[in-house]
Amino acid sequence: MKLLSIAIPCYNSEAYMRNCIESLLPGGNEVEILIVDDGSTKDNTAQIADEYEARYPGICRAIHQENGGHGEAVNAGLRAATGIYFKVVDSDDWVNAEAYKEVLETLRSFVMGNQTLDMLITNFVYEKQGAKHKRVMQYRTALPKRQLCTWKDVKVFMLGQYILMHSVIYRTQMLKECGLELPKHTFYVDNIFVFQPLPYVKTFYYLDVNFYRYFIGRQDQSVNEQVMIGRIDQQLLVTRLMLGYYHSAKITNHKLRHYMVRYLEIMMTISSILAIKSGTDENMAKKKQLWENLREQDLALYMRLRWGFLGQSMNLPGKSGRTVSIAGYKISQKFFGFN
Structure with missing residues (x-):
C-alpha cells in the first residue's frame, strides 16, 4: 500500500503536464501518481501518460477514459487510489520540493503512530x-500549527480565507466513505x-509550508x-x-457550521457577481431564482446569507446597487485570483 495517491486530471495538457509530474516524482515509491487522461484528443497527453507509466512502473499509472470533465477525472483517480492519503494536483500546477518532503514525513508519522488523521x-x-x-493562502489565524486538531480548536477564518482543493490532502478511506x-x-x-467531506473530517493537521503552486493566468483557464x-450555469449548479x-448534513458543531456558511456566502456572491457582470436579463433572472430556491429550501440559511454584508451587496436594486456589488467582486477576485 502506498502512503499517498496523487491524481493529476489531464485534458490536452501536453504543454505543461511534464512539469507537474516531474515535481511529484521525488516522492519515490511511497507515492503513486495517477495520470488521468480525460479523453484528450488534440495533443499527446495520452502518450505522455503512457510514457511516464513505462519509465516509472509502480509509481506512475496512466488512466485513460472518455471525456467526463475535471470532476470525473478526480472521481477516476479516487476510484483507482491505493494510497492511505489522497491529493489532487492539476496538470498545470506543481509542488515545492522541500515542502513535499515535510508533507510526506508528516503523513508517515501518523501512519506509524496511533492517531488517525483525516485531513492535512x-x-x-x-x-x-x-x-x-x-x-x-495560509491559515495561521485560523488553525493551530503542527498539532492534531478537531473543529473545536479552530480559531478565526478571515473573509477570503478558505480551505481550497490546493490546500488539502484527505485520508482516502474517509473520502470514499463520505x-x-x-x-x-x-x-x-x-x-x-x-x-x-467536511462533516466527515474529525481530525486535521495544519502544516505551515508553501507546498502547492497554483498557476493562474492562461486566457482559457476556468477561473x-x-x-x-x-x-455561469455550471457555477450555479455547483x-x-x-x-x-x-x-442535508445537519451540522451540529458551531465552528464547522460557521465555516461552511461562510463558504456558501462566497459561492452565492460569485454566482451573483457573474450574473451582474454578464449584463443580461436572462442571467439576472437566474440569480433571482437561485436566491428564491434557497429561501424555499432553508429559510434560516437564506436569512443568514441574504442579510450578511455580501448578500446585501449582491441584492441592492438598480444601477447604484450594482455599483456597490463591486465590493463583493473584489473579495471574489481574492478568492479565485482571477483577472
Whole structure:
C-alpha cells in the first residue's frame, strides 16, 4: 500500500503536464501518481501518460477514459487510489520540493503512530502570470500549527480565507466513505471537493509550508472572468449542490457550521457577481431564482446569507446597487485570483 495517491486530471495538457509530474516524482515509491487522461484528443497527453507509466512502473499509472470533465477525472483517480492519503494536483500546477518532503514525513508519522488523521492542510501559492509578488493562502489565524486538531480548536477564518482543493490532502478511506462523487462535465467542482467531506473530517493537521503552486493566468483557464461568465450555469449548479449538501448534513458543531456558511456566502456572491457582470436579463433572472430556491429550501440559511454584508451587496436594486456589488467582486477576485 502506498502512503499517498496523487491524481493529476489531464485534458490536452501536453504543454505543461511534464512539469507537474516531474515535481511529484521525488516522492519515490511511497507515492503513486495517477495520470488521468480525460479523453484528450488534440495533443499527446495520452502518450505522455503512457510514457511516464513505462519509465516509472509502480509509481506512475496512466488512466485513460472518455471525456467526463475535471470532476470525473478526480472521481477516476479516487476510484483507482491505493494510497492511505489522497491529493489532487492539476496538470498545470506543481509542488515545492522541500515542502513535499515535510508533507510526506508528516503523513508517515501518523501512519506509524496511533492517531488517525483525516485531513492535512498546507499553504498554497498563487503563481499568477505577470505578478511580481506571489500571494500565499495560509491559515495561521485560523488553525493551530503542527498539532492534531478537531473543529473545536479552530480559531478565526478571515473573509477570503478558505480551505481550497490546493490546500488539502484527505485520508482516502474517509473520502470514499463520505460518498463523494463529483458531477461530470462541470467546472468548479473543486468547491464540492473541499466542502461535502467536511462533516466527515474529525481530525486535521495544519502544516505551515508553501507546498502547492497554483498557476493562474492562461486566457482559457476556468477561473478567467470571461470564461466564468460564459459558464455561469455550471457555477450555479455547483452552488446549488453545495447548498443541498449543507442542508442535508445537519451540522451540529458551531465552528464547522460557521465555516461552511461562510463558504456558501462566497459561492452565492460569485454566482451573483457573474450574473451582474454578464449584463443580461436572462442571467439576472437566474440569480433571482437561485436566491428564491434557497429561501424555499432553508429559510434560516437564506436569512443568514441574504442579510450578511455580501448578500446585501449582491441584492441592492438598480444601477447604484450594482455599483456597490463591486465590493463583493473584489473579495471574489481574492478568492479565485482571477483577472
